[in-house]
Amino acid sequence: MEAVIALHNVRKSYQDFHVLDIARLELPAGIYWLQGENGAGKTTCMKVMAGLIPFKGEIILQGNVSSHRQPVAFRRLINYAEAEPLYPSFLTGRDLLELYLGTKGGNRQQVMELGERLGVTGYMQNPVSTYSSGMLKKLSLLLAFTGNPLLILLDEPLITIDKQALAVLYDLIRAYSANGVSFCITSHQPLDQRELPVSGTLRVAAKNIALV
Numbered sequence: 001m002e003a004v005i006a007l008h009n010v011r012k013s014y015q016d017f018h019v020l021d022i023a024r025l026e027l028p029a030g031i032y033w034l035q036g037e038n039g040a041g042k043t044t045c046m047k048v049m050a051g052l053i054p055f056k057g058e059i060i061l062q063g064n065v066s067s068h069r070q071p072v073a074f075r076r077l078i079n080y081a082e083a084e085p086l087y088p089s090f091l092t093g094r095d096l097l098e099l100y101l102g103t104k105g106g107n108r109q110q111v112m113e114l115g116e117r118l119g120v121t122g123y124m125q126n127p128v129s130t131y132s133s134g135m136l137k138k139l140s141l142l143l144a145f146t147g148n149p150l151l152i153l154l155d156e157p158l159i160t161i162d163k164q165a166l167a168v169l170y171d172l173i174r175a176y177s178a179n180g181v182s183f184c185i186t187s188h189q190p191l192d193q194r195e196l197p198v199s200g201t202l203r204v205a206a207k208n209i210a211l212v
């Protein structure tokens with residue numbers, strides 16, 4: 001089966017500090033748990049996969065969308081939610097959602113319903129500077145589920161959100177996964193296999209990523 005994402009000779013350095021050196025990694029569709037020690041390179045790997053920071057090498061989605069040759073199409077197919085999201089403080093949640101709907105596409109009605117389920121609707125009209133860390137995290141998760149992504153990267157999605165939002169998040173991951181969307185999730189806490197049917201574990205170590 002065609003890999004959802006394939007990394008070929010991917011190298012990432014911050015100035016002359018080398019963080020990633022991945023000769024080849026090809027992942028079939030699924031839900032992956034990305035593990036590694038603090039500072040191993042998980043967040044860097046996600047930012048590279050999402051096409052958000054420059055890197056050497058090439059990433060191909062579904063065998064035909066290249067990070068270098070089709071950067072816009074590439075970025076539309078991958079969504080990323082940061083571990084500790086930061087947005088310009090004067091923007092409202094609604095401003096950000098409109099921006100995402102405009103650039104990522106997707107069904108407005110469906111996204112609004114999702115916002116309702118996650119419990120963000122009540123504060124969407126307020127500037128993000130007024131949000132608590134959990135409120136910000138829920139907004140970032142809503143944005144990660146906006147559009148028509150092939151792969152969703154969730155960096156520490158379980159931290160700071162309340163029990164109700166957590167149950168919705170697990171539900172969403174399972175439903176999207178059943179519709180063919182793949183996930184790559186970092187979490188220092190164990191993932192509950194009953195809630196999240198993880199298909200594989202990816203380990204970041206010694207600058208490489210391996211499916212273990």
Ligand SMILES: Nc1ncnc2c1ncn2[C@@H]1O[C@H](COP(=O)(O)OP(=O)(O)OP(=O)(O)O)[C@@H](O)[C@H]1O
Pocket residue numbers: 014017019036037038039040041042043044045
């Ligand atoms: N913008 C940056 N400039 C310089 N070095 C950076 C930058 N971002 C990350 N690093 C370094 O790259 C390495 C990997 O960082 P990264 O954030 O990817 O690790 P991580 O596996 O996500 O860690 P954690 O589990 O602590 O979140 C670390 O040594 C870090 O110091």
